[in-house]
Amino acid sequence: MDLHGRRVSGNGITVAIIDSGIDVRDPRLSGTRIEGFNIRFGATGHAFLGADFHDESGHGTEIAAAVQRMAPRAHILAVKIMDARLRTTADLMAAGIETAYRNGAQVINLSLGTSNMGKALLLRDCCALAVEAGSAIVAAAHPKGERAYPADLPEVIGVFAHPECPFERCWWFDASVYPPAQWKGLSGKYMACGYTFPLSGVSTGRSWRGSGIATAYMSGRVACLRQADPQGPVLQALREIAKVPEPDAGYR
Numbered sequence: 001m002d003l004h005g006r007r008v009s010g011n012g013i014t015v016a017i018i019d020s021g022i023d024v025r026d027p028r029l030s031g032t033r034i035e036g037f038n039i040r041f042g043a044t045g046h047a048f049l050g051a052d053f054h055d056e057s058g059h060g061t062e063i064a065a066a067v068q069r070m071a072p073r074a075h076i077l078a079v080k081i082m083d084a085r086l087r088t089t090a091d092l093m094a095a096g097i098e099t100a101y102r103n104g105a106q107v108i109n110l111s112l113g114t115s116n117m118g119k120a121l122l123l124r125d126c127c128a129l130a131v132e133a134g135s136a137i138v139a140a141a142h143p144k145g146e147r148a149y150p151a152d153l154p155e156v157i158g159v160f161a162h163p164e165c166p167f168e169r170c171w172w173f174d175a176s177v178y179p180p181a182q183w184k185g186l187s188g189k190y191m192a193c194g195y196t197f198p199l200s201g202v203s204t205g206r207s208w209r210g211s212g213i214a215t216a217y218m219s220g221r222v223a224c225l226r227q228a229d230p231q232g233p234v235l236q237a238l239r240e241i242a243k244v245p246e247p248d249a250g251y252r
Contacts, residue, residue, distance in 0.1 A: 001070060001224040003241070010071025010223035015107040016100030016135075017067065017216075018093065019060030021053040021080035028065040029076075036078025037103075039095050047095040056084035062196055062208045063111050063216045070220025071227075077105050088112070090119035093150070094126045097137070101130040106226050109219040110139040111212030113148035120149045127155040136226070136234045138219045140211040145184035152185055157222070157238065160186060161194025161214035169193075170218065172242035190242060192217050 001008055024034050036053035055061045064076055079099050081092040093110065100108045108130060114123075127137050127150050141158040142148040151158035165171070171191040173183060180187040192214035225237045 001221060003224065003228050006228065008224040008227045010074030010220065011227055012073075012075075013071065013107060013223040013226045014075040014077050014103075014105045015067050015071065015109060015219055015223050016077040016079055016096075016103070016105035017060055017063050017219075018079045018081055018096035018100060018108065018110045019055075019063050019112070020057045020082035020084075020086060021055035021060045022064045022076065022078040023055045023058070023061045026061050026065065029061070029068060032064075032068055032072075032074075032076055034064070034076045034078060036076075036080065037099060038080040039092060039099060041091065041095075047099075049099065053078040053080040055080075057082070057086055059086055059111075059208060059212075063109065063212060066196060066213050066216035067109065067220045067223070070217050071223040074107075074220070074223045077103060082112075090114045090116055090123060090149070094119075094122050097123070097126040097130050097150075101133045101135045105135055106230075107219050107222050108135050108137045109216060110137070110150060111215045113140055113142070113151050115142075115147045116149070117147065120153070123150045124153050124155065127153055131155045136222050138215055138222055140215040141189045142185055143211050145186040147185060151189070157218065157235070158185075158189040159215040159218045160189055160191055160211045161209070162191050163194075165191055165193045165214075167193040167195075167217070170221065170238075170242045171245050172239055174244050177244060190218055190238070191245075 139151040
């Protein structure tokens with residue numbers, strides 16, 4: 001990523017990917033430092049960490065590859081909370097956020113969310129603690145602006161995708177231009193490319209697209225911004241590189 005004439009690649013930054021795990025054998029991740037955990041709840045409701053974070057569905061691996069494409073020198077911390085059918089819970093998301101920031105993640109990626117308002121307070125508490133610890137949280141927003149947590153929380157960078165958004169760009173939907181009354185949950189969010197780009201000749205078996213992939217690219221951008229200015233305000237830096245689309249002109 002080019003930033004003010006300087007090439008940055010996320011070097012020295014740890015990005016936590018809270019998802020279905022990661023397949024470390026994927027050729028797109030060759031040379032990337034990857035560590036991780038799996039999280040499960042026991043009968044008593046306590047969270048337990050395990051060492052096996054192998055991806056059974058391929059989703060988390062696609063997310064990691066998208067992050068790596070934007071920030072090829074970033075370290076990856078896999079936090080597996082999904083099963084092979086991509087099922088999880090808001091409680092596991094909260095445990096994943098806590099695990100990520102307690103293990104030094106400067107950027108936390110969640111290409112998922114919940115519409116359950118009853119869990120919003122739990123997630124906000126975890127996100128607030130993560131931000132206080134120095135992490136930036138990037139989460140997938142609902143593509144139609146419906147309720148989605150943690151993306152709708154004020155501590156979180158919410159991201160959605162649009163088919164016409166090119167990989168090189170991202171847009172910020174400034175709430176003063178795109179008011180919540182009209183744009184609902186997309187107001188104040190970022191829009192990015194939502195398509196994967198596999199290596200030539202490499203078959204991944206599945207094709208993922210949408211807000212989850214857009215979130216991964218944005219997490220890579222945030223990792224690069226963190227490398228460029230480790231103590232600087234991420235939101236201000238993002239808004240400097242993002243464009244605000246003109247309502248009458250469209251996204252281009």
